[in-house]
Amino acid sequence: MKQSFLWLAVGAFFLGSVTVCRAEEAASGRWEGSVRIPARELKLVVDLAQDSRGSWSGSIIIPELNLKGALLTEIAVQDSSASFAIKTARGLQAAFKGSLNADGTLAGSFVEAGNTAPFVLKKTGPPQVETPPQSTPISKELEGEWKGEYEMYGYPRYVTVKLVNRDAEGAAAEFVIVGRKTNNLSVDLVTQEGDLLTIDSHEIGISYEGRFEKATHEIKGTFIQGAIELPLVLRRAQ
Structure with a gap:
């Protein structure tokens, strides 16, 4: 009987691990779609990637806002849920909270300044996360x-x-x-x-x-x- 309980515990552990891995694999990739805000629709291109240590990185493109490769923060993937946020130098602060669905979409709510709008994304390929820009040297004249x-x-x-x-x-x-x-x-x-x-x-x-x-x-x-x-x-x- 003790041996049966042991095997059940081991099986539950591995089943949970597989579920987590599948969720992370499902979230990783390039996602394309849109968010519908009042009077307009914004196209979205979101890249999510996880490294060998389990850390997430991501970037986002919103052409209508002239936003290309902006860094994503607060990326979290758990079970069928995925969320991330964005904060830009021009004052845009927003959060995306969604679910990974059986039809291959990532859908949920876009939240900005207390306002909420629906978004839907479809995976189109592997992630193409843009690395954050790095500071460059400046000329002596500017020092x-x-x-x-x-x-x-x-x-x-x-x-x-x-x-x-x-x-x-x-x-x-x-x-x-x-x-x-x-x-x-x-x-x-x-x-x-x-x-x-x-x-x-x-x-x-x-x-x-x-x-x-x-x-x-x-x-x-x-x-x-x-x-x-x-x-x-x-x-x-x-």
């Missing part, structure tokens, strides 16, 4: 401390940006905004392409894009916070 200011809601905001190179890790930035209070932004991406400088804080949902003008030694660009875009000129700190 150092820069200052500027802009106005939001009738109040001035004073900006200080310190740019440094970190050899193989690319550039890093300190981005401080002083208004009613002091905000030290968590910057996770600094890139330079030609004379175009981009600084992103994906955690806060803020970015800056500006072009360095050698003639005036200024970086003329745009401060972006969600849907808000404001002109911001940075000048070398004296």
Whole structure:
């Protein structure tokens, strides 16, 4: 009798393991479909992949929002459920919560700012997860401390940006905004392409894009916070 119970326990363990593996295999792949929001339909391309250690990674493409290869976070797959989230520098924060269905679809709810809309995805092939962009080195002309200011809601905001190179890790930035209070932004991406400088804080949902003008030694660009875009000129700190 004891031996029978032992075999039942072992069988249950392996059955549970197989179920988990099947769920993970079912979730891994490239998924294409759409989400229906009021007055429009957004096309979606979602890539989900699991590495040998069991960790998940993913990216998403939403052409109508000019979003390509945005990093997915909070990816979770359990039994027949799959969920993931997205947070971009332009302020989009949303979650996808769905079920892996017998017909090969991943369907559920898209939740953004308290609003919910249905989405349906169909697996179209193996995953093609886009790796997160990496910071690049910046020119010597851009290294150092820069200052500027802009106005939001009738109040001035004073900006200080310190740019440094970190050899193989690319550039890093300190981005401080002083208004009613002091905000030290968590910057996770600094890139330079030609004379175009981009600084992103994906955690806060803020970015800056500006072009360095050698003639005036200024970086003329745009401060972006969600849907808000404001002109911001940075000048070398004296």
